[in-house]
Amino acid sequence: MQEIYPRFYHEFKCIANRCEDSCCKDWDIDLDSATEAFYRTVKGPLGDKMRRLAVTDEDGDRVFRSVGGRCPFWNDDMLCDIFIGVGEEHLSETCANFPRVAVDYGGFREHLLSFACPEAARFMLRSDSGAYADFGGAVEYSVSEDRDDGMSFLLKARARTARLLTDRTVSLAYRLADCLEFNAQVQCVLDGFEPAPLPEAEGSGGCGFILEMHQGFEIMSDAWRDALKQTAARADSLRIRDDFDDAFEQFALYYLYRYYLEAVNSGDVMYAMRRMTCAYLVTGKMDALFFEQGYPYERMRILQRYSKEVEHSYENTDALNACFEQDERFSPEKLIQCVIHNASFLNP
Ligand code: SF4
Structure with missing residues (x-):
């Protein structure tokens, strides 16, 4: 069994009673x-x-x-x-x-740290895309029987998605848009269709519905509920700041390596991409609000708390899944429109 770790993994140590949001x-x-x-x-x-x-x-x-x-x-x-x-x-x-996560894919096992732990989140936010260099090599290790072709295909698609996500020559909003477009094509292949260009999205690109959806989720902390409420009230006017790009790139990589390969069983790569996009829009808008307020919580806490409140809740991930299946506003073309519309570089 090949064991694969991000480069920071073995440096992590729980900080126990110094932790600001303990597990x-x-x-x-x-x-x-x-x-x-x-x-x-x-x-x-x-x-x-x-x-x-x-x-x-x-x-x-x-x-x-x-x-x-x-x-x-x-x-x-x-x-x-x-x-x-x-x-x-x-x-x-x-x-x-906790916060160690291990996922066994048959021929290899991938290990990650969860963003829901503040200390682990700090490790990830301090790192660069090279932290996951060993994950790209997993394509050599997919040696298992009849899943081999499907896994090899997904590993290549994931590696391409990681390259798109970390291409710092363009804004993160465009990188996410490229990832959504590319994976819509991957999804066509998985579904047995000829990949086709995405249709033109109609509508405004507003993302108020995504914030509303999150307000309807199970919420643990009053601070998170209040921050979501304030962010949702300003959903149309807040623009995601350019300097949020580097932090969210790390969160996006974590999501990519944590969830993308679930498609080997579900056949659905867009689930991981939709989740990543929702996380970007909610945390990016909250970050813009907190910037205006002088950061009552630091940026790390926004991403860490999103992971704790949304990612780590079975109820909330089920609710997300149901929305993705039933609501055409989560189509790839509409999500692309949302991420571009809500970034500040086009809409200062
Ligand atoms: S959240 Fe992380 S740092 Fe905090 S107590 Fe738990 S394992 Fe330790």
């Missing part, structure tokens, strides 16, 4: 069966608390429910009572692994 906040904690079996054997008040708070959620998973937006084992010093009481080796898989 111990807002989320229920999944309990894998081996961890829960161990927790059943722990003696004393800590063991009693573990057994009392382990419940089955609406999806049938065993979890520790967040209490008042906090993991019930996250103490007043912002440290983990389970880590302190029984040791790091007995953390649940979720706690032990």
Whole structure:
């Protein structure tokens, strides 16, 4: 099995109680069966608390429910009572692994850090496109049986998309537009059609509907709800700043490597591209609003929080998927119109 990592991966270390948006906040904690079996054997008040708070959620998973937006084992010093009481080796898989993500594609496995972790987000925002240089080479490792042709095709298409995304000779809005256009062609090939030029988009290019859609999602934090509301109220007047390009390029690369190859099973590369485009429009407009307000939250937090609120929620990703399937405003030509219309270089 070929293991592939971004260049910054092994430098990452959790900053624990110095973290400004801990993974111990807002989320229920999944309990894998081996961890829960161990927790059943722990003696004393800590063991009693573990057994009392382990419940089955609406999806049938065993979890520790967040209490008042906090993991019930996250103490007043912002440290983990389970880590302190029984040791790091007995953390649940979720706690032990986050923000590390590994996706097994058969002949190779790709490892990433999630943007929902502020410290991981900082690593990604400090890096350049070279951080993912080893991912391009994955085309050599797709050795597995009948999926080989499909995977090789997707790896080449992903590599081309990464080159388009990182071509800093043009504005990021145009790069995203090129990626949408290219992947619309890739999608034609996957669907068994002859690739054809995209039709001319009708309409204004406004993206208020995308902000409205996000306001209808499940939202964890009041700060995010408020920021979305303010951004949506100014959806038509805010323009995405040119200096947002470099930060979003890193977020876009993360999305690309995290989601593009899901198409090996779904047959849908446009899902990753639509998600990336929605993230650009929401975070880019919020960044423009925060610029005007003197950045009440730094730029990193906008992207990190988007990942935590939207990307890491099954409910929200299902809702996104349903919109993409049902609403023709998410067609590639309309999304291209949106990204160009809402960037500041054409509309100062
Ligand atoms: S979000 Fe990241 S840095 Fe913060 S506590 Fe979790 S793993 Fe550590």
